[in-house]
Amino acid sequence: MQLLDGKYISEKLKTEIAQEAAEVLTQTGRKPHLVAVLVGHDGGSETYVASKMRNCEKVGFQSSLVRYEDDVSEEELLEKVAELNADAGIDGIIVQLPLPKHIDPEKVTEKIDHRKDVDGFHPLNLGRMQRNLPSFIPATPYGIMLMLQEYGIQTSGKHCVVVGRSNIVGSPMSILMARNANPGNCTVTICHSRTPDIKKYTLEADILIVAIGKKNFITADMVKNGVIVIDVGMNRETSTQTKSGYKLYGDVDFEKVAPKASWITPVPGGVGLMTIIGLLKNTLAAARKEVYP
Numbered sequence: 001m002q003l004l005d006g007k008y009i010s011e012k013l014k015t016e017i018a019q020e021a022a023e024v025l026t027q028t029g030r031k032p033h034l035v036a037v038l039v040g041h042d043g044g045s046e047t048y049v050a051s052k053m054r055n056c057e058k059v060g061f062q063s064s065l066v067r068y069e070d071d072v073s074e075e076e077l078l079e080k081v082a083e084l085n086a087d088a089g090i091d092g093i094i095v096q097l098p099l100p101k102h103i104d105p106e107k108v109t110e111k112i113d114h115r116k117d118v119d120g121f122h123p124l125n126l127g128r129m130q131r132n133l134p135s136f137i138p139a140t141p142y143g144i145m146l147m148l149q150e151y152g153i154q155t156s157g158k159h160c161v162v163v164g165r166s167n168i169v170g171s172p173m174s175i176l177m178a179r180n181a182n183p184g185n186c187t188v189t190i191c192h193s194r195t196p197d198i199k200k201y202t203l204e205a206d207i208l209i210v211a212i213g214k215k216n217f218i219t220a221d222m223v224k225n226g227v228i229v230i231d232v233g234m235n236r237e238t239s240t241q242t243k244s245g246y247k248l249y250g251d252v253d254f255e256k257v258a259p260k261a262s263w264i265t266p267v268p269g270g271v272g273l274m275t276i277i278g279l280l281k282n283t284l285a286a287a288r289k290e291v292y293p
């Protein structure tokens with residue numbers, strides 16, 4: 001078993017991104033600028049957004065945080081997005097999900113200028129991605145692709161089973177792995193909450209990507225020997241053993257599955273760190289106007 005080490009790869013790529021950000025500053029006189037919009041005080045969202053801001057600063061980007069309380073109206077949020085769209089000093093905009101129930105996330109996502117949509121959630125970017133055209137790719141799937149690339153994992157002709165069909169991970173991941181590209185060219189199966197006997201499919205996986213949000217959902221009896229396992233799970237449980245007060249668990253029972261795997265991502269220290277890289281690379285591409293010249 002070999003580890004797909006998100007810490008090692010993300011640090012290496014951050015060094016490259018910092019060099020490229022410095023070039024942007026020299027050429028344009030300003031840093032790549034990411035704005036995050038955070039509504040409410042969800043613990044997970046607070047942590048993720050703080051980490052995004054911190055990492056932007058680390059690689060020499062400018063980052064700004066716009067905060068609203070839970071009771072902000074949809075109208076006010078949409079107006080703010082329009083204002084950020086029109087601001088030439090801003091390269092990338094993300095609105096952290098989930099949003100409170102009275103706000104339609106689809107309306108907000110579609111309001112973001114596709115040229116600043118560094119989350120890659122806008123339908124235009126998703127459509128372009130599916131057609132293999134230049135686009136912003138959602139950060140977590142992008143981070144996973146970079147990880148596969150960095151470790152030289154061969155994907156062509158393999159059977160990739162994706163567990164989970166979310167807009168943020170499972171669905172875009174399945175498109176990317178099936179595309180005529182490298183990484184890609186897989187035969188893809190998507191399993192989800194309505195799939196009977198998920199094990200029947202996971203046992204057939206050469207590459208297993210799990211984004212279902214259930215601690216230790218994948219057990220050793222569900223995988224074949226030599227499988228490549230990508231664990232996207234970020235299941236937080238309160239703990240007295242850690243400084244932060246919580247502990248992170250993946251969707252895969254790492255201890256039992258790792259001995260059967262050829263490659264596997266740990267949690268923490270795997271995909272989570274790569275998500276940030278996807279976001280930073282999209283923001284850099286937005287500042288350089290690479291996707292939409």
Ligand code: GUN
Pocket residue numbers: 094095096097098119139140168
């Ligand atoms: N919530 C969970 N993951 C993400 C993400 O990648 N982007 C945004 N905006 N919200 C999220």
